[in-house]
Amino acid sequence: MASSKLSKAVLIPLDAQNQDAPEDSWITVQFNPASLKVTLSNTLKDSNSGSGQSKAAQFVDKSESTLAIELVFDTSVLDGENLTQTDGTQTLLHEDVRKQTQRIATEFMKPQDAESNQPKAPKRCRFQWGSFSFIGMLSSYNETLDFFSPEGVPLRATLALSFKQDSYQFDIIDLKDALRQQGRLAVDGEGVSAADANLAANRDPKQWRDTALYNGMENPRFSDNQGVVMPPSGANSGSGSGGGYRYGQSDTLGTQIPGAF
Incomplete structure (x- = not known):
């Protein structure tokens, strides 16, 4: 059986019109969350004006939607850097995990124009994972640091995040329709080779290996019934020059586009 593609959750900054910011500002999670907790609540208000009626009509005064997630970031799984000491020995240094979590705090928690007398509210965010969007x-x-290097550098952080919206929302994204609109769904159906899918998407058929790996095709000559999705432009599997995406717990695979599989 062919392995499936691994979609990564993303945190997308929004502008005042709720439009996505450019992709280079999106934050891709290192590990997908184990679960998502969505809470929908209504505050009711009745029309009883004191007349003593026992069955007054009720109206929704306010609706609220809340998303609670936990994200784990761990730089101990990444390659460290060798630092040569004055005595000629080398020490393996790891990156401070807060360099990754700081992006979320700065982008979505820190008020805009924080130094002014009237700081603006932080940017709103769209959390998306596959067909789920909030x-x-x-x-x-809330950030918990629970693993440190011998030098006292924090290497693992667990973020407990809560997002709120003052309205009802329950969005389900049609993945294939979104990919079609973006020109990413090259072939919808089975029995097509990775090379032919590249041709259908006006890409170099010689790059069939990257397409096959991205789609988890056991046989690059035959797609499964989900069709063939093109890798992000400019990405590659790492088999050539320049790195790219790879499979594994700490991989960086993820289309980083709305409606990604």
């Missing part, structure tokens, strides 16, 4: 403002940020 728009809200980051209302709480």
